[in-house]
Amino acid sequence: MKICVLPGDGIGPEIMAEAVRVLQALDLKFELEEALLGGAAVDASGDPYPEATRKLARAADAVLLGAVGGPKWDSLPREQRPERGLLGIRKDLGLFANLRPAILYPELANASTLKPEIVAGLDILIVRELTGDIYFGQPRGIENRNGERYGFNTMHYTESEIRRIGRVAFEAARKRNKRLCSVDKMNVLETTQLWRDVMTELAPEYPDVELSHMLVDNAAMQLVRAPKQFDVMVTGNMFGDILSDEASMLTGSIGMLPSASLDANNKGLYEPSHGSAPDIAGKGVANPLATILSAAMMLRYTFNREDAASRIEDAVKKVLAQGYRTGDIFEPGATKVGTKQMGDAVLAAL
Amino acid sequence: MKICVLPGDGIGPEIMAEAVRVLQALDLKFELEEALLGGAAVDASGDPYPEATRKLARAADAVLLGAVGGPKWDSLPREQRPERGLLGIRKDLGLFANLRPAILYPELANASTLKPEIVAGLDILIVRELTGDIYFGQPRGIENRNGERYGFNTMHYTESEIRRIGRVAFEAARKRNKRLCSVDKMNVLETTQLWRDVMTELAPEYPDVELSHMLVDNAAMQLVRAPKQFDVMVTGNMFGDILSDEASMLTGSIGMLPSASLDANNKGLYEPSHGSAPDIAGKGVANPLATILSAAMMLRYTFNREDAASRIEDAVKKVLAQGYRTGDIFEPGATKVGTKQMGDAVLAAL
Ligand SMILES: CC(C)[C@H](C(=O)O)[C@@H](O)C(=O)O
Numbered sequence: 001m002k003i004c005v006l007p008g009d010g011i012g013p014e015i016m017a018e019a020v021r022v023l024q025a026l027d028l029k030f031e032l033e034e035a036l037l038g039g040a041a042v043d044a045s046g047d048p049y050p051e052a053t054r055k056l057a058r059a060a061d062a063v064l065l066g067a068v069g070g071p072k073w074d075s076l077p078r079e080q081r082p083e084r085g086l087l088g089i090r091k092d093l094g095l096f097a098n099l100r101p102a103i104l105y106p107e108l109a110n111a112s113t114l115k116p117e118i119v120a121g122l123d124i125l126i127v128r129e130l131t132g133d134i135y136f137g138q139p140r141g142i143e144n145r146n147g148e149r150y151g152f153n154t155m156h157y158t159e160s161e162i163r164r165i166g167r168v169a170f171e172a173a174r175k176r177n178k179r180l181c182s183v184d185k186m187n188v189l190e191t192t193q194l195w196r197d198v199m200t201e202l203a204p205e206y207p208d209v210e211l212s213h214m215l216v217d218n219a220a221m222q223l224v225r226a227p228k229q230f231d232v233m234v235t236g237n238m239f240g241d242i243l244s245d246e247a248s249m250l251t252g253s254i255g256m257l258p259s260a261s262l263d264a265n266n267k268g269l270y271e272p273s274h275g276s277a278p279d280i281a282g283k284g285v286a287n288p289l290a291t292i293l294s295a296a297m298m299l300r301y302t303f304n305r306e307d308a309a310s311r312i313e314d315a316v317k318k319v320l321a322q323g324y325r326t327g328d329i330f331e332p333g334a335t336k337v338g339t340k341q342m343g344d345a346v347l348a349a350l
Numbered sequence: 351m352k353i354c355v356l357p358g359d360g361i362g363p364e365i366m367a368e369a370v371r372v373l374q375a376l377d378l379k380f381e382l383e384e385a386l387l388g389g390a391a392v393d394a395s396g397d398p399y400p401e402a403t404r405k406l407a408r409a410a411d412a413v414l415l416g417a418v419g420g421p422k423w424d425s426l427p428r429e430q431r432p433e434r435g436l437l438g439i440r441k442d443l444g445l446f447a448n449l450r451p452a453i454l455y456p457e458l459a460n461a462s463t464l465k466p467e468i469v470a471g472l473d474i475l476i477v478r479e480l481t482g483d484i485y486f487g488q489p490r491g492i493e494n495r496n497g498e499r500y501g502f503n504t505m506h507y508t509e510s511e512i513r514r515i516g517r518v519a520f521e522a523a524r525k526r527n528k529r530l531c532s533v534d535k536m537n538v539l540e541t542t543q544l545w546r547d548v549m550t551e552l553a554p555e556y557p558d559v560e561l562s563h564m565l566v567d568n569a570a571m572q573l574v575r576a577p578k579q580f581d582v583m584v585t586g587n588m589f590g591d592i593l594s595d596e597a598s599m600l601t602g603s604i605g606m607l608p609s610a611s612l613d614a615n616n617k618g619l620y621e622p623s624h625g626s627a628p629d630i631a632g633k634g635v636a637n638p639l640a641t642i643l644s645a646a647m648m649l650r651y652t653f654n655r656e657d658a659a660s661r662i663e664d665a666v667k668k669v670l671a672q673g674y675r676t677g678d679i680f681e682p683g684a685t686k687v688g689t690k691q692m693g694d695a696v697l698a699a700l
């Protein structure tokens with residue numbers, strides 16, 4: 001079990017240290033190798049996804065990532081910005097299937113800005129296509145046309161790209177509550193008309209899953225109005241970026257949410273859904289649980305170790321039940337802890 | 351004051367009847383002419399934006415629209431679907447500036463799915479560009495490539511398109527709390543990098559307005575996390591479609607929200623933010639207030655009759671204070687009324 005560890009930027013190194021401690025506490029034989037991605041890599045080599053990282057990531061079975069980015073690198077030219085590293089590794093490793101659970105832990109119900117009856121028990125899985133769409137479409141650029149600047153990008157999908165992510169979503173729904181909602185903008189965009197057509201064509205192969213379709217604007221509303229109507233949602237890269245962040249925030253505790261980005265053979269990159277939080281970096285107060293839960297996802301999806309994955313998840317539930325909280329999820333009456341103490345608590349609970 | 355009245359589909363005719371009654375009760379000289387748009391037009395002529403409607407709409411100073419669309423027309427070929435009529439009239443009349451207020455009326459605070467402290471007093475104005483972006487971009491289509499279907503669309507903006515909507519947004523912010531948040535995805539899309547550049551270039555012309563920028567995924571989160579941080583938001587057609595619907599739903603009372611779509615000379619199309627609600631069409635229970643408030647926006651923006659606009663808005667506030675509620679905003683203790691009774695109540699309050 002070869003794991004490429006990419007601490008990244010901001011709070012990345014701190015939260016990653018705890019996830020690594022948790023992995024090492026399991027009685028499993030991991031080979032962990034660390035490399036640079038994002039701003040840290042730019043600082044060291046000028047390249048947000050350097051050759052050395054590429055080599056390690058390709059050779060590994062899985063990649064565990066902290067977070068990338070920060071204001072420090074925001075004014076760099078496009079090709080040197082930290083997020084290029086993230087887009088680069090996704091594309092390079094063919095990680096087309098992004099799985100983002102939005103789960104509300106009962107202990108953290110108050111953290112949500114939504115009323116308890118609307119979000120209690122929330123458990124949505126968003127399946128986002130991650131290597132296609134307008135993110136990677138050509139042609140693109142900013143040019144001079146008719147004496148003024150003109151910016152353009154290309155949204156596109158082939159039917160095989162859609163089918164491949166569709167299968168992942170149907171399979172995921174099959175293992176859950178068997179309801180899949182595909183999100184598109186078919187009334188305006190031909191690309192997503194094809195998306196809807198291909199999803200519809202796949203449905204007969206999954207008679208046990210109930211497929212529905214929703215327009216993206218309506219989906220953005222329904223997530224606010226009645227989020228528990230959803231089980232699994234599947235959508236393209238751009239809409240998935242927006243809706244998965246909206247869905248995460250419904251829980252109010254994005255510091256708890258892991259994510260997985262998988263290729264066709266369940267090789268994956270695992271990372272917390274939150275960002276690099278430069279404002280609290282280096283202070284030892286960041287919440288490491290999303291990264292620890294990302295490690296659990298890795299054990300489940302890439303290494304097929306459901307047992308070890310559940311052990312970690314149970315330990316996290318236990319520390320929540322014990323009342324340990326980092327600042328982001330703190331409420332009066334709880335025990336406020338820092339990053340390392342939270343890691344200690346998970347280790348103790350294991 | 352020539353007004354082209356387009357009742358549209360579903361509940362459109364019912365809610366429009368009340369808005370027309372309210373307009374007629376004002377002591378102003380309107381010329382009202384009715385025409386067909388959307389499904390109703392398809393049924394009559396096969397064209398969702400027929401020539402007769404085009405003529406009337408072009409000749410009018412303002413257009414008042416009910417709502418278009420419904421499942422009845424969903425399986426028609428693309429060019430005959432009701433929403434084509436809407437896109438057609440927007441483009442034909444050059445209605446590039448869509449103004450969508452998301453306001454929480456204190457009397458309806460409970461309707462929101464968000465906690466009262468998060469949304470009380472919410473008052474956001476979303477300025478959405480409406481005639482450009484991936485909505486109208488060429489090339490587009492579904493083709494056969496390498497033996498499989500391939501769908502594609504083009505996102506694009508010119509700097510003059512961005513500048514023109516930017517000015518509308520800065521001006522709007524100037525009349526409000528002087529804070530403008532421009533939303534883009536500059537870390538991935540060149541089109542929106544240009545968007546951010548042009549907005550930034552405009553800022554010095556509006557030194558009294560504080561400009562900020564936010565990535566669209568973060569904006570979708572922040573609307574859930576802390577919506578009151580926003581005053582005016584400005585964004586492109588596609589992101590605006592998603593974010594304005596999300597923002598509307600934060601209030602929980604989308605049946606109350608009007609919208610305006612303006613051209614360069616304040617000619618405008620005014621319509622409620624909600625849809626055609628085919629499930630309750632013809633039952634006389636739909637909420638006409640968003641359409642009535644759209645008529646008020648028309649008086650303000652196109653006809654410069656702030657006095658008359660405020661009179662309508664005050665009347666609406668009064669009927670809310672009096673406890674009249676249609677089904678969509680009903681709560682125990684209120685007086686439940688139908689569409690026509692709600693119109694009566696507004697007329698009485700005028
Ligand atoms: C950093 C950015 C390029 C990235 C994306 O848009 O995919 C991020 O928002 C995400 O969702 O992982």
Ligand SMILES: CC(C)[C@H](C(=O)O)[C@@H](O)C(=O)O
Pocket residue numbers: 187188217433436437591
């Ligand atoms: C009906 C549809 C084409 C339209 C849009 O996407 O613009 C609608 O959602 C809106 O926001 O007015």
